[in-house]
Structure formats: structure tokens, C-alpha cells
Amino acid sequence: MDIYGEILLDHFKNPRHLGLLKDGNILAEDLNPMCGDKVTVSLKVDDHGIIQNFGFLGNGCAISVASISLFGDKIIGQKLDDILQMSGEEAIKLLEIPISPGRVKCALLGFSCIKKAATLHKSKNN
Amino acid sequence: MNIIEIRKLFPIFENYPDLIYLDSASTTQKPQIVMNAESEFYQSYNANIHRGIYKLAEKADQIYANSRKIIANFCNAQENEIIFTKNATEGANLSAEIIAQNFVKGDIIVSTELEHHSNFLPWQEIARKNSLQFRVIKVKNNNGDFDDKDLELLKDKKVKLLAITGLSNVLGIKPDLKNIIKMAKENGVLIALDLAQASTNYQIDVKKLNCDFAFFTGHKLFGPMGTGWVYIKQNLAEKLNPYQFGGGMIKDLPNKWLDAPSKFEAGTPNVAGIYALSKSLKMMQEIGLENIIKYEKKLVKVCYEMFSKFSEIEIYGPTNENQFSNLLSFEIKNIHSHDVASIFAEDNICIRAGHHCAKPLMNRLKVNALARVSFSIYNQESDIEKLEKSIKKAINIFK
Ligand SMILES: Cc1ncc(COP(=O)(O)O)c(C=O)c1O
Numbered sequence: 261m262d263i264y265g266e267i268l269l270d271h272f273k274n275p276r277h278l279g280l281l282k283d284g285n286i287l288a289e290d291l292n293p294m295c296g297d298k299v300t301v302s303l304k305v306d307d308h309g310i311i312q313n314f315g316f317l318g319n320g321c322a323i324s325v326a327s328i329s330l331f332g333d334k335i336i337g338q339k340l341d342d343i344l345q346m347s348g349e350e351a352i353k354l355l356e357i358p359i360s361p362g363r364v365k366c367a368l369l370g371f372s373c374i375k376k377a378a379t380l381h382k383s384k385n386n
Numbered sequence: 387m388n389i390i391e392i393r394k395l396f397p398i399f400e401n402y403p404d405l406i407y408l409d410s411a412s413t414t415q416k417p418q419i420v421m422n423a424e425s426e427f428y429q430s431y432n433a434n435i436h437r438g439i440y441k442l443a444e445k446a447d448q449i450y451a452n453s454r455k456i457i458a459n460f461c462n463a464q465e466n467e468i469i470f471t472k473n474a475t476e477g478a479n480l481s482a483e484i485i486a487q488n489f490v491k492g493d494i495i496v497s498t499e500l501e502h503h504s505n506f507l508p509w510q511e512i513a514r515k516n517s518l519q520f521r522v523i524k525v526k527n528n529n530g531d532f533d534d535k536d537l538e539l540l541k542d543k544k545v546k547l548l549a550i551t552g553l554s555n556v557l558g559i560k561p562d563l564k565n566i567i568k569m570a571k572e573n574g575v576l577i578a579l580d581l582a583q584a585s586t587n588y589q590i591d592v593k594k595l596n597c598d599f600a601f602f603t604g605h606k607l608f609g610p611m612g613t614g615w616v617y618i619k620q621n622l623a624e625k626l627n628p629y630q631f632g633g634g635m636i637k638d639l640p641n642k643w644l645d646a647p648s649k650f651e652a653g654t655p656n657v658a659g660i661y662a663l664s665k666s667l668k669m670m671q672e673i674g675l676e677n678i679i680k681y682e683k684k685l686v687k688v689c690y691e692m693f694s695k696f697s698e699i700e701i702y703g704p705t706n707e708n709q710f711s712n713l714l715s716f717e718i719k720n721i722h723s724h725d726v727a728s729i730f731a732e733d734n735i736c737i738r739a740g741h742h743c744a745k746p747l748m749n750r751l752k753v754n755a756l757a758r759v760s761f762s763i764y765n766q767e768s769d770i771e772k773l774e775k776s777i778k779k780a781i782n783i784f785k
């Protein structure tokens with residue numbers, strides 16, 4: 261299995277959505293229990309619960325950084341509620357890159373942080 | 387030591403001829419004799435211990451007692467000073483629970499930044515629960531030396547116990563136990579030693595070390611997972627109360643405990659596992675611990691020299707050959723250690739990467755994660771040649 265393919269390396273070396281949003285309305289932080297790498301995400305969500313923009317900060321392994329970058333591409337334009345419904349397995353599928361079981365936590369670091377942000381937003385608005 | 391013969395003792399290499407296992411500091415591979423011993427117990431001696439009155443139970447009792455003798459002998463303890471646990475972590479938790487009953491509010495427990503979480507968190511927690519103070523001796527450099535001023539803390543009359551490792555699972559260094567323990571003992575401080583890594587790296591003599599508690603784990607000594615032991619010095623064990631209650635530990639109701647070790651071993655123990663562990667220690671004795679250590683150090687030296695050829699590699703740990711152990715931690719510049727491990731894994735090379743359950747040390751070294759290779763008797767120099775190829779590959783991918 262060739263994990264370190266072109267797409268992954270490209271998103272690692274040139275991550276999209278790097279930097280927190282100036283006009284974001286949700287912020288969350290999470291860490292990978294395996295190595296202590298930290299990530300912060302910010303989301304801009306409109307009144308209809310649609311994700312308008314996404315940004316992140318943090319440095320970690322290639323898999324975690326590339327995954328966050330890829331997730332960013334996928335979630336913009338999506339409903340926050342749909343993200344909350346999504347399982348880890350579905351999130352991995354969305355990435356379209358091979359992830360070995362030992363690296364699932366790295367690949368899902370960004371996703372779990374986005375989910376955390378979504379949960380925060382929901383509890384604030386309820 | 388005949389490496390070809392030794393590899394034949396470990397069936398995993400027959401099942402995976404291409405396996406390059408460089409993670410023995412996490413857990414060693416198991417020799418056939420260990421697996422045989424476990425099944426031999428269940429096939430031929432299976433009965434509960436604790437004074438059964440029939441032949442099979444007597445045999446099981448005898449096997450358990452005899453294993454304790456072998457294990458006591460391994461670390462130069464008396465048999466009644468050996469308490470079986472499921473691993474080193476349980477040994478530390480047991481020790482913390484039973485000794486904290488004797489401390490009073492405000493007493494100080496000291497640990498160090500060099501520790502694996504298993505000799506750090508149990509003490510931190512027991513201190514929190516009992517309103518004791520918990521202090522940590524800082525590490526001052528990548529060589530794992532302690533801050534001299536912090537060591538002075540051991541002279542404080544309030545300090546009651548020092549929890550310290552016999553060998554760092556990250557840096558592979560052995561602290562200056564002789565002098566540190568001497569200093570602590572002069573102030574009446576009890577010593578809790580984590581020997582989980584040390585026990586594969588030098589001959590352990592708990593009497594010479596002058597410790598009060600010491601923890602060991604079987605699975606790093608070629609034994610089964612779920613086996614371990616804690617040494618508790620006899621005159622201390624006599625005074626301490628148990629922390630788990632149930633079968634096999636009481637003389638009379640309501641609270642007349644049996645003597646150690648029984649009072650600390652409530653319930654049915656892992657007799658088959660302990661029996662198998664005694665077989666792995668016997669194997670180590672037959673090969674000769676001196677030979678094992680010498681061989682592993684030689685591999686570390688070869689690996690160290692190979693690492694040194696790469697300007698991209700930073701090694702964490704001793705630079706002096708005399709201080710080498712069976713492990714080396716390192717970083718490849720600009721490549722996260724998890725990615726290093728994944729790339730190696732594609733070539734069947736197994737290493738550990740992450741914080742190694744040693745966050746206080748990682749914070750001190752200012753790293754989130756490190757890669758670590760560790761060697762055992764079944765490794766060979768060709769493993770290091772293959773490792774070198776994979777390093778080049780990793781550097782190339784991330785160029
Ligand atoms: C130095 C050290 N202490 C303690 C332990 C804990 O061993 P166990 O998980 O078997 O309890 C380890 C295991 O990695 C270790 O390296």
C-alpha cells in the first residue's frame with residue numbers, strides 16, 4: 261500500500277485553508293492522543309447552518325495535516341448537521357486515500373476537531 | 387551466541403520470514419518454550435492453587451511456588467518478597483496504594499521527568515487523593531541528567547518516597563541510581579524503582595540497589611503478556627496492609643491477613659502465565675544475561691553509527707558508547723515520527739513512534755513525538771542495513 265501518494269504529499273506540503281478565519285464564528289481545539297499533536301479549527305457558519313468557510317492551524321504528521329486540508333475542501337458548502345451525523349469510517353472514505361488502522365487517529369484528528377466545533381456551535385445555539 | 391539458533395526459538399520469524407522487528411522495548415517476541423509452558427500447564431497441571439487437597443492441585447501449587455523461586459532468584463529477592471501482578475503498571479499502582487496509607491497530609495512524594503507514565507501517574511494520583519505533595523525532578527539535557535538543584539529536594543524531611551526509573555524507555559539511559567538512592571536513603575526516603583526496561587539491560591539485584599519497591603513486567607522479558615511482579619522488601623511488606631480483598635489472602639475473619647506475598651495476591655492468579663514466565667527467565671539465564679546485553683549493545687552501536695551518517699537524523703540519548711542500552715530514539719528532520727514509522731512499516735520494519743508514555747520527558751525535550759528502535763537477541767546486523775534503506779526512502783519521499 262502506497263500511503264504517501266501524490267495527493268497526500270501535495271496536501272501536506274501545500275495545505276489548503278491554513279490559518280484561522282478572521283470572521284469565523286466557531287473555534288475548537290483537539291489533540292492526537294498518540295503523539296500530542298494539536299490542531300485548532302475555525303468555521304464560519306451561516307444562519308442556515310451551512311459551512312461557508314474553514315481554516316486551521318497546527319502542525320503534525322503528513323497524514324493529519326493532509327487530511328485536515330482535504331476535509332476542508334470537502335466540508336465547505338455542507339450542512340453542519342450532516343457533519344455531526346458522519347461517522348469516522350465515512351470520514352475516512354471521504355478522504356479517498358489509503359489509511360492503515362494504526363494511522364486512523366492521525367487521519368481523523370482534523371475531523372474530530374471539526375465535529376467538536378460543530379457540537380459546540382449546536383449547544384450554544386440551543 | 388548463535389543468532390541462527392536463537393531465531394529458531396521464536397516461531398514468529400518462521401511465520402513471517404521478512405519481519406524486521408525493532409520494537410522489543412515495547413514487547414519482546416515469545417519463544418516456543420513459553421507457549422509450550424502455558425499449554426503444558428493447562429494440559430497437565432490445571433487446578434486452582436491455594437492448598438487444594440488432591441494431586442493435581444498440589445502439583446499446581448508446587449509449580450506456582452517453584453516459579454516464584456526462579457523469579458525471586460532472577461532479581462536476587464527472597465520468595466516472600468515477590469508479588470505477582472499483571473504488569474509493571476499494576477506493580478506501581480499496588481505500591482502506591484499500600485504505602486500511601488502510611489503517609490500524612492503534606493508529606494512529599496518525588497518522581498522524575500524521566501519516567502514512563504506508569505511510574506509517574508500512580509504517584510501523582512495517590513498524592514492528589516491523600517492531600518500529599520507531588521514533586522518532579524527535572525531533566526536538564528538530552529542525555530537525561532537530572533537538575534542538581536532538584537536533587538537537593540531529597541534532603542527535605544517531608545519527602546517520604548522517590549519513584550524513579552532504572553532505565554529510560556525513551557533515552558535508554560540509566561540514572562545514577564547508586565548516588566541518588568544513597569542520598570535519599572540518608573534522609574529515610576523510600577525507593578520505588580521501575581525496572582521494566584532495566585531488567586533487560588543489566589543484571590538486577592534488588593538488595594544491592596537498596597530499593598523498597600521494584601516493578602517488573604514479564605512481556606518485555608520474553609514472557610507472556612499479563613504477567614509481572616513487584617518486589618517489596620520484607621520488613622516493609624510485613625507492616626503494610628493489603629489493597630485488594632478476597633480469596634487466598636486472609637488468615638481469619640474479619641481482618642487477620644496472611645503474610646506477604648499472599649496478603650497482596652487476592653484472587654486466582656495467572657498461574658500458567660507465571661509458569662511460562664519462569665521458563666523465559668530460565669532461557670535468558672541459559673543464554674546468559676551478559677551475552678544478551680553485550681549483543682544488544684553491539685547492535686545499538688552499529689545502528690548509532692549508521693544513524694550518524696545522516697545529517698538529517700538527530701539522536702536522543704547518550705553519545706557515549708559505555709552508556710548505550712538496547713534502544714535508540716531519533717528524529718528525521720522535517721518528517722514526523724508517525725510518518726517515519728508508516729514508511730518503515732511498508733518495508734516490514736516495526737518501530738515505535740509517538741510520546742512513548744513519557745510526556746513529562748517529551749515536554750522537556752520539546753518534542754511531541756520521537757521514533758525509537760530497540761533490539762533483542764533475534765535481531766541481526768542485516769536488519770540495520772534494511773533500516774538504512776528505508777531511512778533513505780523516507781528522506782526521499784519528503785524531499
Ligand atoms: C520504563 C517503563 N516502565 C513501565 C512500563 C510499563 O510496562 P507495562 O505496560 O507492562 O506495565 C514500560 C512499558 O513500556 C516501560 O518502558
